[in-house]
Amino acid sequence: MRRAPIIIRWQTMHRSRRAMEWLIFAAAIILGVFATAWLTQERLIFFPQPITSTAHLTTLAEPLEVVAADGKRLHGWIVKGATVPGPTVIYFGGNAEEVSWTLADAHWPREWTIAGVNYRGYGESEGTPGEPELTADASAIYDAVTLRQDIDRTRIVVFGRSLGTALAVHLAATRPVSGAVLVSPYDSLTAIGREHYPWLPVSLLLRHRFDALADASRNRMPLLAIVGEADTIIPPERSRALFDAWEGPKTWLVVPGAGHNTLGASEIFWDGVAHFLAER
Known part of the structure; x- marks a missing residue:
């Protein structure tokens, strides 16, 4: 006991x-x-893609090399438009995109020059991608393009897709542009991370935040935002948050039934782009 x-x-x-x-x-x-x-x-976040071919590029495409602030060499192309000096789109792609395929798309309005450079580690561009590096590179690309004599500096439109929309928004806030086209934009990568990983403290862990919201509130140039109705990668509400913060005149275009990676297959998408560029 x-x-x-x-x-x-x-x-x-x-x-x-x-x-x-x-x-x-x-x-x-x-x-x-x-x-x-x-x-x-x-x-x-980053899915670097190699260059598998350049046969799809037109004869109007010229190699474009930009030396970044840290000396890294970035490679892309500039596709000459019918007008010289020409209005110019500076394109920033998605996180798994090698830009030559978008530059080669036959839907671009013929009078516009289209410039695009692969991110660090993508295609033949040197270096490793990261938010501060890509943000600085965007400014270097803009500066290199606008130094050219065949470019009309008063008619520059930044065009971002998915990841690249944050770069386009920041560039519009820091360099003179006449408009911005944002395809599947988002307010911040932190907000997107919370959508996909609600069980993680994303705001504490994420190093590459790509916070576009603050820059959007500084921008007063016209905006065309294009979203896919069925986008599950960047939900339309995240795009809408960025759109609502934009201070300038803005147009919201929804492509019915389109997902994140199928927007460019729609004539609604390209008709919207052509109409917006024609007004610039």
Whole structure:
């Protein structure tokens, strides 16, 4: 009878020890998930693509090389328009895009010159992609393009798709442009991350935030925002948040039934782009 309290105490201590072990185990798993998210986030954001061919580019396409602020060489093309000096679109692509395919699209209005440079690590561009690097590179690309004599500096339109919309928004806030076209835009990558990973403290873990909201509130040039009705990667409400923050005149174009990667297959998409550019 005297040993019962000892047994009870031992059982209580054993249960407490097991509970602590499970707590430590759970904490280790959580910390491991957080550490993995911190260390591998670039693989979730950037998907560099190689150049598989240039045969699809027209004879009007000329190589365009831009030397970034840190000396890295960025490679792309400029497709000459029918007008010289010509109105020019500066294009910033998605996170898994090699830009030559978009530059080669036959839907671009013929009078417009189209310039696009692959992100660091994409195509033949040197370096490793990251938010500060791509943001600085966007300014370098703009400066290189607008130095050309065949470009009309008063008719520059920035055009961003998905990831590239944040770069276009920032460039519009820091350089003279006559308009912006944003395809599947978003307010911040933090907000997008919360949509897809609600169980992670995204705001604490994310290094590449691409916060476009503050820049949008500074922009007073015309905007065309194009979104896919069925986009599940960048939900329309995230695009709408950016659109609502834009201070200038703006047009909201929804492509019925289109997903994130099928917008460009719609005539509604290209008709909207052509109409917007014609007014610039």
